[in-house]
Amino acid sequence: MSAREILAEEIQRLPEPLLCEVLIYLKFLVRQQEEAAWSDLLPSREVEQEVLDLLDGQ
Numbered sequence: 444m445s446a447r448e449i450l451a452e453e454i455q456r457l458p459e460p461l462l463c464e465v466l467i468y469l470k471f472l473v474r475q476q477e478e479a480a481w482s483d484l485l486p487s488r489e490v491e492q493e494v495l496d497l498l499d500g501q
Contacts, residue, residue, distance in 0.1 A: 457465065 454462065454465070
């Protein structure tokens with residue numbers, strides 16, 4: 444049985460409030476994975492903060 448099939452079976456058993464929490468967490472995980480894929484190309488949060496600090500000082 445694949446992970447997708449196991450997950451689908453588990454989801455069928457969940458009550459609605461818990462299902463909403465799982466959906467939020469799933470979206471969070473997807474976003475983390477997407478950010479990790481771009482992490483070598485995007486500036487770090489420290490760099491972004493330095494830019495914001497420079498802009499605030501002007």
